Amino acid sequence: MKRKRLINISKAIGKYLFRVLTLLLATSVVAFVLASLSPIDPVQQYVMGAGAVSMEQREAISEYWGLNAPPTERYLNWLSAILRGDMGVSILYRQPVAYIIADRFINTFALMMTSWILSGIIGFTLGCIMGIWRGKWVDSIIKRVCLVLCSVPTFWLGLVFLLIFSVWLGWFPIGFSSPIGIADSDVSIWQRLYHLALPALTLSFISFANVAMHTRQKLVDVLESDYVLFARARGEDTWTIMKRHGFRNTLLPAITLQFASFAELFGGSVLAENVFSYPGLGSAVSAAGLNSDVPLLLGITLFSALFVFSGNFIANIIYGVVDPRIGEERPHGQAIGD
Amino acid sequence: MCHDNLPLLEVDNLSVSFRMYDKAFEQRDLKVIQDLTITVNKGEILAVAGSSGSGKSLLAHAVLGLLPQNATVGGRIFYKGRPLDVENQRKLRGSEIALIPQSVTYLDPLMQVGKQARGADKSPKRLRRQREVFQRLNLTRQTEKLYPFQLSGGMARRVLFSTAIITDAELVIADEPTPGMHLDQALEALSILRELADKGKGIILITHDIDLALQFADKIAVFYAGTTVEELPVADFAKGPGALRHPYSKALWHALPQNDFMPIEGFQPYAGDLPEGCLFAPRCPLKTSECEAENPPMRKLRGGKVRCVHAS
Numbered sequence: 001m002k003r004k005r006l007i008n009i010s011k012a013i014g015k016y017l018f019r020v021l022t023l024l025l026a027t028s029v030v031a032f033v034l035a036s037l038s039p040i041d042p043v044q045q046y047v048m049g050a051g052a053v054s055m056e057q058r059e060a061i062s063e064y065w066g067l068n069a070p071p072t073e074r075y076l077n078w079l080s081a082i083l084r085g086d087m088g089v090s091i092l093y094r095q096p097v098a099y100i101i102a103d104r105f106i107n108t109f110a111l112m113m114t115s116w117i118l119s120g121i122i123g124f125t126l127g128c129i130m131g132i133w134r135g136k137w138v139d140s141i142i143k144r145v146c147l148v149l150c151s152v153p154t155f156w157l158g159l160v161f162l163l164i165f166s167v168w169l170g171w172f173p174i175g176f177s178s179p180i181g182i183a184d185s186d187v188s189i190w191q192r193l194y195h196l197a198l199p200a201l202t203l204s205f206i207s208f209a210n211v212a213m214h215t216r217q218k219l220v221d222v223l224e225s226d227y228v229l230f231a232r233a234r235g236e237d238t239w240t241i242m243k244r245h246g247f248r249n250t251l252l253p254a255i256t257l258q259f260a261s262f263a264e265l266f267g268g269s270v271l272a273e274n275v276f277s278y279p280g281l282g283s284a285v286s287a288a289g290l291n292s293d294v295p296l297l298l299g300i301t302l303f304s305a306l307f308v309f310s311g312n313f314i315a316n317i318i319y320g321v322v323d324p325r326i327g328e329e330r331p332h333g334q335a336i337g338d
Numbered sequence: 339m340c341h342d343n344l345p346l347l348e349v350d351n352l353s354v355s356f357r358m359y360d361k362a363f364e365q366r367d368l369k370v371i372q373d374l375t376i377t378v379n380k381g382e383i384l385a386v387a388g389s390s391g392s393g394k395s396l397l398a399h400a401v402l403g404l405l406p407q408n409a410t411v412g413g414r415i416f417y418k419g420r421p422l423d424v425e426n427q428r429k430l431r432g433s434e435i436a437l438i439p440q441s442v443t444y445l446d447p448l449m450q451v452g453k454q455a456r457g458a459d460k461s462p463k464r465l466r467r468q469r470e471v472f473q474r475l476n477l478t479r480q481t482e483k484l485y486p487f488q489l490s491g492g493m494a495r496r497v498l499f500s501t502a503i504i505t506d507a508e509l510v511i512a513d514e515p516t517p518g519m520h521l522d523q524a525l526e527a528l529s530i531l532r533e534l535a536d537k538g539k540g541i542i543l544i545t546h547d548i549d550l551a552l553q554f555a556d557k558i559a560v561f562y563a564g565t566t567v568e569e570l571p572v573a574d575f576a577k578g579p580g581a582l583r584h585p586y587s588k589a590l591w592h593a594l595p596q597n598d599f600m601p602i603e604g605f606q607p608y609a610g611d612l613p614e615g616c617l618f619a620p621r622c623p624l625k626t627s628e629c630e631a632e633n634p635p636m637r638k639l640r641g642g643k644v645r646c647v648h649a650s
Contacts, residue, residue, distance in 0.1 A: 230444040233402050234501065235432020240458050248448050324485045325447065 020309055024302055028079070031301040035294045036071045042091055042292035043067070065091065078298065088295035092287060097299035100284060105303070108273070108280030110196055112265050115203035120258045123208035127215020128250070132238065134220050142212070149209035154268045158202045158275035165198055172198040175277035199276040203268050207261055215254050222249045252322050259318065262311030266304050344419040346509055346540035347378040347401070352413035354396055354405065354564075367410065370609040371396055371564040373645070374413070375636050378509065378540040383531060385551035385572070386544045387590070388561030389606055394544045395440065396564075398511045401542075402437055403427030417509070432457070436507035440514040440544075442494040445486040451497045452482025455504060464504070471500045474530065476523065491518035499527050503534070510534060511542045516550060528554045548594060552576055560587045563606050563617040565633070570642035583644035586618045616646070624648040 087097040130139045178187040270282035288296040320326045354371040371393040415422040475496040516524040560568045567584040574581035579588040589602040604621040615630040
């Protein structure tokens with residue numbers, strides 16, 4: 001039994017490994033094709049600020065970056081380098097791509113996790129409130145707010161927040177991850193959090209509506225199920241029913257959804273970081289795109305694909321652990337049936 | 339306030355209808371139960387028999403106040419002589435009135451069944467009682483830790499059955515508790531209900547299995563198209579068609595496999611498409627013009643009750 005289980009687990013791991021490799025390969029091909037189709041000339045972008053640059057010099061830069069080789073060869077060069085662990089050097093920042101990703105991911109990670117937790121908690125709470133009082137005025141008001149928030153674009157909400165909280169009220173800074181004119185090593189954690197707050201709030205506003213609506217729907221299903229009817233037949237009141245059946249049956253899909261929402265979180269962070277000039281992966285990737293910085297673009301694309309994949313992977317694992325029905329084997333040493 | 343001579347539960351001309359949306363926005367009331375009358379005394383098992391769609395489960399839900407919001411309830415229900423209103427239903431269900439539901443979907447899929455059987459009561463007394471009842475129902479100690487999806491059909495039935503026995507309810511409404519159980523398990527379950535009745539509790543046993551009902555029940559109420567057509571002592575049913583009062587009960591008797599296995603022509607009318615007057619009239623051999631005037635009232639006859647003008 002033990003051995004069989006071990007084989008099953010290694011099979012599953014192998015399957016996921018294969019999936020992630022093919023996923024990364026496909027993502028890199030698509031990203032590369034899109035980048036080579038881009039009308040932006042990296043050399044032009046590079047020399048723009050440098051005044052008069054002769055054609056020979058441009059040619060030399062182009063040759064130095066390897067831009068003269070045909071696209072297939074360039075892709076294969078990049079691929080063989082990355083298989084050796086070398087992600088290349090960013091044209092834009094003139095730093096190794098791996099270094100830029102590591103540096104900026106910390107900022108993005110702080111931003112995403114803050115908004116992720118915020119949106120999870122707010123969304124689940126609101127969803128439960130709507131579900132319990134479904135059809136009542138509380139439900140319809142929150143539902144409308146959620147629907148509006150679902151349809152609002154991130155960058156627009158970011159601009160509105162900037163306008164209200166930074167410009168009018170002056171509660172939060174206009175942008176960046178730390179105060180201007182202070183050495184990076186001197187910035188305190190509080191200053192960082194202070195700069196993080198508004199972009200994080202924007203991001204969580206975008207996703208909590210989604211979480212709330214899903215939670216509401218699931219809770220309504222649960223509360224209208226036979227087992228809740230039976231719980232009521234046994235004299236349990238609404239709160240007891242929520243404690244015994246409601247949360248248990250609603251939390252699981254909510255958590256799964258939350259982990260599966262990494263992709264939207266990443267997409268949202270690109271927009272939010274640009275609006276707030278927040279130096280994270282999102283603003284780096286759009287800068288890389290606008291300057292045809294292919295190594296950086298591909299590096300971040302691969303990294304974000306891996307990140308989203310991990311989110312979905314964790315969601316799958318959690319489902320298996322929390323929901324007893326999904327475990328492959330039945331509990332040990334029990335006679336099943338009669 | 340407890341009068342021993344009062345019936346435990348008295349359902350008097352109960353009607354249940356659902357507000358439905360037909361096409362577009364046309365709203366209409368669909369009457370699924372009408373003129374339903376039963377009486378359960380202390381120490382008595384009342385078996386409720388009738389085909390699917392005759393309103394058996396709805397009766398259970400109406401007594402407990404569990405009907406959905408679009409349901410309208412008419413008529414009167416008395417528990418120990420007091421009207422069973424929404425307030426009383428809320429107070430009594432689970433403590434004095436217990437339900438044995440009819441399908442596994444009434445168990446929470448994510449909760450261990452032992453915990454579900456005990457309910458919200460976390461006292462050690464409850465735990466002891468649950469273990470006793472499980473043992474009695476031949477459910478092993480490990481069963482407590484299983485989730486509903488891990489149970490066989492018969493085990494799930496017995497877990498559902500245990501939920502009512504664990505409480506000290508005065509009135510147990512068992513909604514088809516035995517299908518899926520082996521015969522000996524079913525017999526054990528019903529003898530537990532018999533013991534409860536003998537201790538002075540009242541039982542409503544909703545069942546398709548008339549054979550089993552005959553062995554354990556005191557009275558039978560025969561349902562047809564959402565109404566009671568006859569309430570009779572169980573002995574009369576065993577005696578055969580001669581002792582029965584209503585033509586539908588006689589037809590039911592003839593249709594049983596152990597008797598003639600002869601079905602009657604036609605089918606039970608659907609709710610929303612009920613005939614005028616007596617609901618059984620279109621299929622009744624005794625039908626006269628009198629039958630089509632109005633649904634006849636329940637009247638006493640030979641120690642039972644019948645809803646038929648021709649019964650004698």
